[in-house]
Amino acid sequence: MGEIKKIGVMTSGGDSPGMNAAIRAVVRTCAYHKIACAGIYRGFQGMIEGDFIDLDARSVKGIINKGGTFLKSARSTDFMTKEGRQKAYDALKAAEIDAIVTIGGDGTFTGALKFSQEFGFPVMGIPGTIDNDIAGTSHTLGYDTALNTVVEVIDKIRDTASSHNRLFFIEVMGRDVGHIALNVGVGAGAEEILIPEENLGLDRLLESLRRSKESGKSSSIVVVAEGDKTGKNVFELKDYVNEHLPEYDVRVSVLGHMQRGGSPSCFDRVFASRMGVKAVESLLKGKSNLMVGLLNDKIAVTPLEKAIKGQSKINKELIRVSDIMTT
């Protein structure tokens, strides 16, 4: 691997709060080590098109607190082809970019790893997604901010639920894992939490709601992960409860993409800064094909292959806490 004089940084996949802070950290660490840095717009598609912008320490001022990513993100079917990846390689070489830091989820890392293996091109990954569904790190960038955003919203919904003695089904993001649902369910004091990792069935849900009613609870919150496996979406769950527990006045709230926005929490800003430094300095030490992450509160690196193939496990102790809290 030749000397690294210029590093590219890009964001890809679903955006998450903290991505701008991570871009800032990569750019500032390059400046600290007196090497050049280029922003790559729109992920792999922008890489193919050579859509780059030179960035220096001043280019990234005032963005640490901004949600989203100023480099944009985009899905790229072209990059799934060898021709597309060859165009991307040629564009990087033409711009004298010697290595890249990709900020994204497992889909991003899959593409980056294949690219690195095909062209021997140095790559480092920073896990950026609100889902927290990547092995090799206790947190992904944006997850902490999303938890706080959602808890605040559920508190608001609880105000109106209790005013009208209503049951609310609230759908949260997380694609096919239940980390967001489980944590915000405990944090917001939900009566029930439905997650894909633990399909307890509809009978148990009805039984739990009956118990809540009998214990005098006049309103209830049920948090439902979008990847939940009951086989019914939140609107169908509403109809099911209306049919079997007519005494409930049921409403639904699908939170959607607002969970991906907002100013990053302090945790995510600090996490982004730490990972940006680690990613750049790993490249400068001749390392590649690694994902930076947080393990036992320490910034560590994990082979991209392991991060991609690994499973992020649901916290069983937290499930037990949730069961006890809903007594």
Ligand code: F6P
């Ligand atoms: O991966 C992040 C995420 O927000 C998931 O939680 C969600 O299922 C998905 O992205 C939505 O994807 P899109 O933004 O393409 O609709």
